[in-house]
Amino acid sequence: MAVQTGWRWCAFCEGLFFSGNPSQGACPGQKFGGIRLPHYQGRSGRYAADWGEDSGSQQGNWRWCQKCQGMFFSGSPNQGVCPLDGQAHDGSQSGHYAILWDNGLSGTQGGWRWCRRCQAMFYAGNPDQGACPVDGTHDGSASGAYAMPWDTTPPPSQLDFDTGYIAFPNGVPVGGFAHLTLHQDGTCRLNGQFHDSGALAYNDELVWVVKDCNNQAYTFSHQGNVAGTFESGSRDDIFDVTVQNTTVAQQWQALVAPGWPISNWQANTNVDLGGLTNSVLTAVGAVAAVVAVIV
């Protein structure tokens, strides 16, 4: 049977949600200033959902809600309550999913339940029964026992980013390139080169931002100098920095979540590095926290 990877458990609401879209949905367990925050997958294992309708050991009629990204049962007349807006879930854009009736065969995790109040799939194996958009906690008292298959495909252990050739506007005679590599063990390497083919010297600045699925942004910067034709000093600024960062290692699953990370870079000459950093951070959209990996 075909499966779809990218499903995650949210530690704040116990719900099952699809993490492969730019939107991480709406979490019934997290609200800030009256607005629902997205689901959180930072502590989740990786799940795969089966495509299809009922077979002997499965129940069909499960759908993905395009509003909250959650998995819900659409086989009842009542389409539940969506944490995004308090209205019914919307499965109109969803494929058909079939969920295993089981307490946990090998390769799956048991303990999943259907909430009779909001129709969502949630994990009931923790003391905390999560957060239901109706109110209080999810209610699995009327549910059968469900199991979710683990996603066994290996996530990438390395991420590579390239600038391609960097040219500067306004006739600045400096060019270059840079490369950024992140490894699962937290090793991060930023390397590259700028070259000055003109008469005047320049400072060169480069900032790279990589953002994980929890909107945590990691910054990698370089600042150097290239000399002009009639000046002492090198016309080339060659850089190659490797650091070890524990946050990158700890948040690896969030960095390699399906559809992630988001990255952006900017380079310039004779500008303030802090201002350039803020400019790239703005370009990657909402940022919850910033980790300066290479300063």
Ligand SMILES: [Zn+2]
């Ligand atoms: Zn949630």
Ligand SMILES: [Zn+2]
């Ligand atoms: Zn929904």
Ligand SMILES: [Zn+2]
């Ligand atoms: Zn519920």
